[in-house]
Amino acid sequence: MWGGRFEGEPSDLLRAFNDSFAFDFQLFAEDVEGSIAWANALERAGVLTSDESSKLTNALKKIAAPRSFTDHEDIHSYVESKLYESIGNIAGKLHTGRSRNDQGATDLKLWLRKACDEAIVNIRSLARALAKRAANEAATPMPGYTHSKQAEPVTFGHWCLAYCEMLVRDIDRFRAAKQRGDECPLGSGALAGTPLAIDRAALAKSLGFASATANSIDSVSDRDFAAEYLFAVSLTLSHLSRCAEDLIFFSSDEAGYLELPDALATGSSRMPQKKNPDVLELVRGHAGRAIGELTGFLAVMKGIPLAYDKDLQLDKEPLFRMRATLAVALPALAALIEGLKLNRERMRAAAGAPMLIATAVADAMAWKGVPFREAHDRVGRELASIEKLAKEHGVTLDGILAKKNAFGGTAPDRVAEAARVILSRIDGEGSQETLRSAQGDQS
Numbered sequence: 001m002w003g004g005r006f007e008g009e010p011s012d013l014l015r016a017f018n019d020s021f022a023f024d025f026q027l028f029a030e031d032v033e034g035s036i037a038w039a040n041a042l043e044r045a046g047v048l049t050s051d052e053s054s055k056l057t058n059a060l061k062k063i064a065a066p067r068s069f070t071d072h073e074d075i076h077s078y079v080e081s082k083l084y085e086s087i088g089n090i091a092g093k094l095h096t097g098r099s100r101n102d103q104g105a106t107d108l109k110l111w112l113r114k115a116c117d118e119a120i121v122n123i124r125s126l127a128r129a130l131a132k133r134a135a136n137e138a139a140t141p142m143p144g145y146t147h148s149k150q151a152e153p154v155t156f157g158h159w160c161l162a163y164c165e166m167l168v169r170d171i172d173r174f175r176a177a178k179q180r181g182d183e184c185p186l187g188s189g190a191l192a193g194t195p196l197a198i199d200r201a202a203l204a205k206s207l208g209f210a211s212a213t214a215n216s217i218d219s220v221s222d223r224d225f226a227a228e229y230l231f232a233v234s235l236t237l238s239h240l241s242r243c244a245e246d247l248i249f250f251s252s253d254e255a256g257y258l259e260l261p262d263a264l265a266t267g268s269s270r271m272p273q274k275k276n277p278d279v280l281e282l283v284r285g286h287a288g289r290a291i292g293e294l295t296g297f298l299a300v301m302k303g304i305p306l307a308y309d310k311d312l313q314l315d316k317e318p319l320f321r322m323r324a325t326l327a328v329a330l331p332a333l334a335a336l337i338e339g340l341k342l343n344r345e346r347m348r349a350a351a352g353a354p355m356l357i358a359t360a361v362a363d364a365m366a367w368k369g370v371p372f373r374e375a376h377d378r379v380g381r382e383l384a385s386i387e388k389l390a391k392e393h394g395v396t397l398d399g400i401l402a403k404k405n406a407f408g409g410t411a412p413d414r415v416a417e418a419a420r421v422i423l424s425r426i427d428g429e430g431s432q433e434t435l436r437s438a439q440g441d442q443s
């Protein structure tokens, strides 16, 4: 591909370090798609005859996906060499006015689009699983925590919907990352642009991009879209990790609020009684790794002088790894949420424990005119007789929950309503807009 000015073959040491085929083979479909669009653009620019461009296009469509990843430098040289095998010297016309720099950036943006769509589909499924449980458990009390200490009763449905909120924001972030990648770099050449009369706007459109990139130097060296994707993955996995943390505790012998489905738990080779939350622990671990991938990516990017430098070849593996991780973590957690067996009696008993109703007793005193600070102080000093105080003031677990009825609260009616509304927000076009209209209807 570039051997003209060289004598002899590249060393094995160079090959081992420089080749990217072992991972960028994953851009095969995108490389072919981009190449077909380029062949058509060359024809429209009068560089290729229609016969040449259809020969190229037909041959490109017939290239088989690579099955071994050692005998080429990268996916671009693989596709080109297969093209030569298939149609001979005309193959050499495809790279006219194009560089692997604009080609590679384009491939990656085509990839990103699919990766974002895939993430959104999987996040939606998890969010729907949570919303469904929320609808069914809108009136199931459980202890709510702050500082990992029992704080006030909430409902399990309300807890489910807290994660739905995070996921709806995650959907927004993947949508934004996709939008960031919606400008087509093809036609930027190596860095300076292309000398051919390419209609770049039409070329961009033919590949489904909103527009062409505006600066050829930036085009070949920009990876902001990749950084934003990795951030969206990291934050999504951080949310899943928090959810995993909660569920590990809820399923612990100490809490015992719920049991994990057998199909998504593991046993011990030594201790026959054990049922372990490995899936949840792996989610938690992968979130840590994702943060590392994002940080590593930013560290690679920050020192790269304009325009293309080979450091940029290292952009791909973190993206591929994170897409693969997310694509298993999300469905696994969704299945686990669907299969949770709740111990509702134990949750209710824990939620109604005397200490959890202390705040509501102080509230009840305040309703009767005692300044809240004073009520707080008195309840704090009389915790030993909290049950008696609760009776005196008519405080019950279900009463406490029913009162938390302002928008966003844990009252069973509110939770049931929120579980309905969240469905349209999960499928909606933007979480903020749909929340605003939902609030207008409800509050």
Ligand code: ARG
Pocket (backbone or CB within 6 Å): 020, 024, 074, 100, 101, 104, 308, 310, 312, 313, 314
């Ligand atoms: N394999 C390279 C990459 O992944 C393709 C671009 C090579 N361009 C170059 N100027 N060496 O980034």
